[in-house]
Amino acid sequence: MSVALRQRLARRAVLLAGVLLCGGFAPGWAYETDVVAVVSQQAGVVTLVDAVAASVLAAINVPRVPAAIAADPAGRRLYVTHPDLGLVSRIDVAGRRVEASFSVGKEPFGITVIEGGRTLLVSDWSDDALIRVNAATGRETGRVAVGKSPAGLVVDESAGRAYVADRESDQVSVVDIATLRRVATVATGRAPFALALSPDGRELYVANVQSNELSIIDTATDREAARIRIGLMPYGVAVTGDGARVAVTSQQSGKVAVLDRASRQVVAGMKVGEYPEGALITASGRLVVASWADDSLCIAELRASPPACDAQVMVPAGPRMMAPLAP
Amino acid sequence: MLRRLLIASGLLLASLLSCLLPAAAHGPTPQRADETIVIEAPADQVWKLVSAFGSIGDWHPLVKKVAVTGGDAAGGERTLTLAKGDVTEGLDEVDPGARRISYRLLKENVEAIPVSFYTATIEVKPTGAGSEVTWSARFYRADTTNEPPEELNDAAAIAAMTDFIKQGLAGLKAKAAGK
Numbered sequence: 374m375s376v377a378l379r380q381r382l383a384r385r386a387v388l389l390a391g392v393l394l395c396g397g398f399a400p401g402w403a404y405e406t407d408v409v410a411v412v413s414q415q416a417g418v419v420t421l422v423d424a425v426a427a428s429v430l431a432a433i434n435v436p437r438v439p440a441a442i443a444a445d446p447a448g449r450r451l452y453v454t455h456p457d458l459g460l461v462s463r464i465d466v467a468g469r470r471v472e473a474s475f476s477v478g479k480e481p482f483g484i485t486v487i488e489g490g491r492t493l494l495v496s497d498w499s500d501d502a503l504i505r506v507n508a509a510t511g512r513e514t515g516r517v518a519v520g521k522s523p524a525g526l527v528v529d530e531s532a533g534r535a536y537v538a539d540r541e542s543d544q545v546s547v548v549d550i551a552t553l554r555r556v557a558t559v560a561t562g563r564a565p566f567a568l569a570l571s572p573d574g575r576e577l578y579v580a581n582v583q584s585n586e587l588s589i590i591d592t593a594t595d596r597e598a599a600r601i602r603i604g605l606m607p608y609g610v611a612v613t614g615d616g617a618r619v620a621v622t623s624q625q626s627g628k629v630a631v632l633d634r635a636s637r638q639v640v641a642g643m644k645v646g647e648y649p650e651g652a653l654i655t656a657s658g659r660l661v662v663a664s665w666a667d668d669s670l671c672i673a674e675l676r677a678s679p680p681a682c683d684a685q686v687m688v689p690a691g692p693r694m695m696a697p698l699a700p
Numbered sequence: 701m702l703r704r705l706l707i708a709s710g711l712l713l714a715s716l717l718s719c720l721l722p723a724a725a726h727g728p729t730p731q732r733a734d735e736t737i738v739i740e741a742p743a744d745q746v747w748k749l750v751s752a753f754g755s756i757g758d759w760h761p762l763v764k765k766v767a768v769t770g771g772d773a774a775g776g777e778r779t780l781t782l783a784k785g786d787v788t789e790g791l792d793e794v795d796p797g798a799r800r801i802s803y804r805l806l807k808e809n810v811e812a813i814p815v816s817f818y819t820a821t822i823e824v825k826p827t828g829a830g831s832e833v834t835w836s837a838r839f840y841r842a843d844t845t846n847e848p849p850e851e852l853n854d855a856a857a858i859a860a861m862t863d864f865i866k867q868g869l870a871g872l873k874a875k876a877a878g879k
Contacts, residue, residue: 438729457729457846499845605792605802606819625802625819648838666732
């Protein structure tokens with residue numbers, strides 16, 4: 374064994390011991406950093422935030438009025454929609470810059486990355502369509518009509534399905550990704566906006582902004598299985614890695630509700646900043662909430678009882694949506 | 701006769717316009733207005749005025765008339781008659797402990813106020829012998845397409861909401877001081 378290798382292994386052992394000692398939050402030690410990309414709509418900036426250290430790693434200027442964001446699986450590229458400009462921007466994460474912007478549809482809004490980073494799916498707010506785009510060239514390769522004002526978008530690639538929240542049609546469209554055909558529509562509450570899937574793909578959670586509820590959709594039957602009262606203007610949804618808990622932001626109540634999947638009951642609530650919108654749960658189990666009017670993120674340990682913002686990170690004006698970045 | 705004809709054609713134009721505009725559509729770019737005023741009256745007294753949802757006409761100078769259904773509890777609605785038309789708002793939440801009300805626009809009228817949707821919150825906090833009132837709103841421009849005309853764009857929406865809030869706070873202050 375070379376000296377260099379021995380030193381490297383020793384360093385790794387020390388690092389591992391240190392991480393194990395301060396552990397306690399499962400799944401634990403593998404995650405030394407949880408990087409989250411945050412879109413600040415007013416400022417036109419994407420901020421990379423380390424959710425473990427609660428610190429800003431980088432601020433990347435993007436074209437104006439950015440909305441939704443998605444990362445490729447390797448964490449090398451971020452894609453940001455600009456509905457007002459009809460653009461999607463591609464960010465080179467290592468280079469901390471926008472490397473390309475391309476025209477997509479009329480008002481591209483929701484976005485997700487599929488096929489290992491090769492393809493994007495984009496919802497078009499004013500063209501009422503889900504558009505498939507080549508991630509390298511920015512060229513449209515197909516589209517399917519969905520309901521009115523499609524917003525949030527999630528995919529279950531193992532099932533070959535995409536789910537789109539058709540905000541002004543009060544429904545979710547289910548699209549077969551391979552054929553780009555709509556295979557079902559599921560009625561929800563009023564103005565569905567944000568979506569999240571359980572890790573097993575069996576339940577889809579839908580935040581109904583205007584009717585103040587969370588719809589739970591059974592994806593085996595494509596029917597709404599339950600509708601749960603949350604708070605005023607639910608705008609963001611996130612699911613824990615084990616699928617046991619669902620966090621929902623209530624923008625006008627300034628709160629997060631935590632739902633237990635098994636009992637379908639709200640089991641905890643916490644006050645966060647003013648106008649909380651986007652929510653996500655990082656690989657290490659931290660809840661990150663973007664407070665649009667406070668220009669800050671609240672970072673909370675969901676398992677704590679009661680949960681509370683343990684750390685606050687200031688970001689440029691108007692944070693709304695976020696995406697986790699692979700390490 | 702000529703006057704009546706003018707009014708009729710104006711109404712026709714307004715209704716044509718409202719067909720062309722996206723009804724109840726909420727564009728993806730929200731805007732914000734947020735104003736605070738200090739009032740030399742106890743917080744409880746100011747809260748009494750603010751929490752009387754159907755009585756905004758008593759103190760807001762831009763509100764000509766109010767029609768109320770459902771009272772001052774969550775679920776209540778009020779139709780405000782402004783200089784250029786009516787808008788209807790719904791009361792979402794009343795929190796007497798925090799002295800805060802939250803409400804939203806139910807029926808838009810971009811002629812009356814050039815926004816397509818808003819939620820708003822008014823909060824009264826005690827400060828010394830007086831109170832501090834914060835009124836914030838989150839809203840979308842009237843025309844949520846990508847090329848809105850000047851009178852229906854983000855700037856017009858921000859200007860109108862900010863003015864509505866500022867004049868409201870000034871009216872509230874005057875009303876509270878008059879007691």
